[in-house]
Amino acid sequence: MSQKVTPYLWFDGQAEDAARFYVGLLPDSRIEKVTRAPADTPSGPAGMALTVEFTLAGLRFIGLNGGPQYQFTEAFSLQIVCDDQAEVDRLWSVLSDGGSEGRCGWLKDRWGMSWQIVPRRLQELLADVNPDRARRAMEAMLRMNKLNIAELERAADGH
Numbered sequence: 001m002s003q004k005v006t007p008y009l010w011f012d013g014q015a016e017d018a019a020r021f022y023v024g025l026l027p028d029s030r031i032e033k034v035t036r037a038p039a040d041t042p043s044g045p046a047g048m049a050l051t052v053e054f055t056l057a058g059l060r061f062i063g064l065n066g067g068p069q070y071q072f073t074e075a076f077s078l079q080i081v082c083d084d085q086a087e088v089d090r091l092w093s094v095l096s097d098g099g100s101e102g103r104c105g106w107l108k109d110r111w112g113m114s115w116q117i118v119p120r121r122l123q124e125l126l127a128d129v130n131p132d133r134a135r136r137a138m139e140a141m142l143r144m145n146k147l148n149i150a151e152l153e154r155a156a157d158g159h
Contacts, residue, residue, distance in 0.1 A: 003059070003060045006060050006061065006062055007059075007061050007062075007076075008061075008062050008064060009061055009062070009063045009064065009072075009113070010064050010066045010070045010072075011063055011064065011065050011066070011111060012043075012065070012066070012067055012068040013043065013044055013048070013065050013067075014065070014111055015049055015051070015052045015063030015064060015065045016034060016049040016052050016063070016065075018063060018109075018111050018113075019031055019052040019054040019061075019063050022054065022056050023054055023055070023056060025056075025080075025091065025094065025095070026056060026057040026080070027057065028055065028057050028058045029054070029055055029056045029057055030054065030055050031052065031053075031054050032053040032054055032055060032060070033051075033052075033053040034049050034051075034052050034053075035049070035050050035051045035052075035053075036048065036049060036050060037049075037050040042067060043065050043066055043067040044065060048065060049063075049065055050064070050065060051063065051064050051065075056078075057080075071112055072108075072111070072112040072113050072114065073114070074106070074114045076114070077106070077113075077114035077115060077116055078113065078114070078115050078116070079115070079116040079118055080115065080116070080117055080118070081118050081119075081120050081123070082117060082118065082119050082120065083119075083120055084119070084149070085119065085148065085149045085150070088117055088119050088146065088147060088148075088149070089146070091115075091117050092107065092117050092146045095107055095109045095115050095117070096108075096109070097110070098110030099111075099112075101145045101146065102114075102145065103142070103144070103145055104116075104141055104142060104144065104145075104147075105117050105118050105122075105141070105144070105145075105146065105147040107145075117146070117147065118147065119147055119149045119152070121149045121152065121153070122137065122141060122147060122149070122152055125137035125152055125153070125156045126138060126141075128156065132158075133156040133157070134156070136155045136156050136157075136158060137152050137153075137155055137156040139155065140152050140154075140155030140156075
């Protein structure tokens with residue numbers, strides 16, 4: 001079954017570089033197709049990557065080299081749910097390199113795309129049946145940039 005809705009990401013000449021970087025992050029990721037401009041466009045010369053179709057963790061995207069008039073904002077972000085701290089640390093390091101760190105597990109990569117790097121354990125703590133544990137985990141998360149599972153658990157436990 002094909003994906004009916006595909007996110008389209010607007011880049012200023014770096015769609016192919018970004019897609020190649022992104023597909024190296026997660027399993028079940030690959031470049032599907034690069035369509036090159038058959039003639040000069042307002043965004044660049046003939047032969048440049050016009051669109052890049054790629055799959056990231058099983059989800060299809062299209063990167064478009066559309067020019068500088070539109071930039072990414074936090075109004076659209078990609079969330080990666082991580083199974084352990086090592087995965088959080090790895091993804092945080094590679095995605096924030098050349099970008100910027102934000103609060104609560106948010107960062108921007110070098111192209112300005114917003115990402116949320118979230119440990120699965122945080123989701124479990126925030127849904128805890130004990131509202132005090134959930135509140136303490138939330139309060140701890142709000143003080144962090146990169147999320148730390150051990151610190152979130154200590155906070156939930158009241159330490």
